[in-house]
Amino acid sequence: KAGVTQTPRYLIKTRGQQVTLSCSPISGHRSVSWYQQTPGQGLQFLFEYFSETQRNKGNFPGRFSGRQFSNSRSEMNVSTLELGDSALYLCASSAEMGKDIQYFGAGTRLSVL
Amino acid sequence: AQSVSQHNHHVILSEAASLELGCNYSYGGTVNLFWYVQYPGQHLQLLLKYFSGDPLVKGIKGFEAEFIKSKFSFNLRKPSVQWSDTAEYFCAVNKNGGATNKLIFGTGTLLAVQP
Numbered sequence: 200k201a202g203v204t205q206t207p208r209y210l211i212k213t214r215g216q217q218v219t220l221s222c223s224p225i226s227g228h229r230s231v232s233w234y235q236q237t238p239g240q241g242l243q244f245l246f247e248y249f250s251e252t253q254r255n256k257g258n259f260p261g262r263f264s265g266r267q268f269s270n271s272r273s274e275m276n277v278s279t280l281e282l283g284d285s286a287l288y289l290c291a292s293s294a295e296m297g298k299d300i301q302y303f304g305a306g307t308r309l310s311v312l
Numbered sequence: 313a314q315s316v317s318q319h320n321h322h323v324i325l326s327e328a329a330s331l332e333l334g335c336n337y338s339y340g341g342t343v344n345l346f347w348y349v350q351y352p353g354q355h356l357q358l359l360l361k362y363f364s365g366d367p368l369v370k371g372i373k374g375f376e377a378e379f380i381k382s383k384f385s386f387n388l389r390k391p392s393v394q395w396s397d398t399a400e401y402f403c404a405v406n407k408n409g410g411a412t413n414k415l416i417f418g419t420g421t422l423l424a425v426q427p
Binding site for chain 1: 344346348354355356357358361363402404408409410411412413414415416417418419420
């Protein structure tokens, strides 16, 4: 069974641009969560989706958004990029909500110049 | 607000030494507890989890953790570490019984095992 796939693996953008990251969950998984990992702040929850609906959102500005498609694939978008958005963005999938294990992808490394 | 504290930020051990990494959480309700590991250049992998039942849980690669409810702790242990255990270790918690998979992570502990 293939794991969680995130594309692209690396991205370089400049301030003010926008970016879209993609996540394909493990086959059969319906829940997708996104996290931001930085050296200073560690791993922080961005949002989670289940059955195409956002179920929970972390404490990030509105520039960060996401969506989930009917095949459970998810995208997150960051508009008007800032230098501080440079981070590793991780996607995790699980079969259900609540008492379940999340499996993480390798992440997308975003560098904002 | 929920929070997770990992007291050891950087640990250096020699091979065959015993390991204990501390994790304390702040949350008034029932929680699910996890330890994840991130080997150099690899993605986060689950080491072990606690949902309910026996507070001593065993995970992969000889790791175990004990949930002590009265102390809000979930410390990770391994009796004898190997060089291949060099990695960053993250403790995480989420709300048991809630319709959410949101994980609150600790800041991580970087473990370096010297051969």
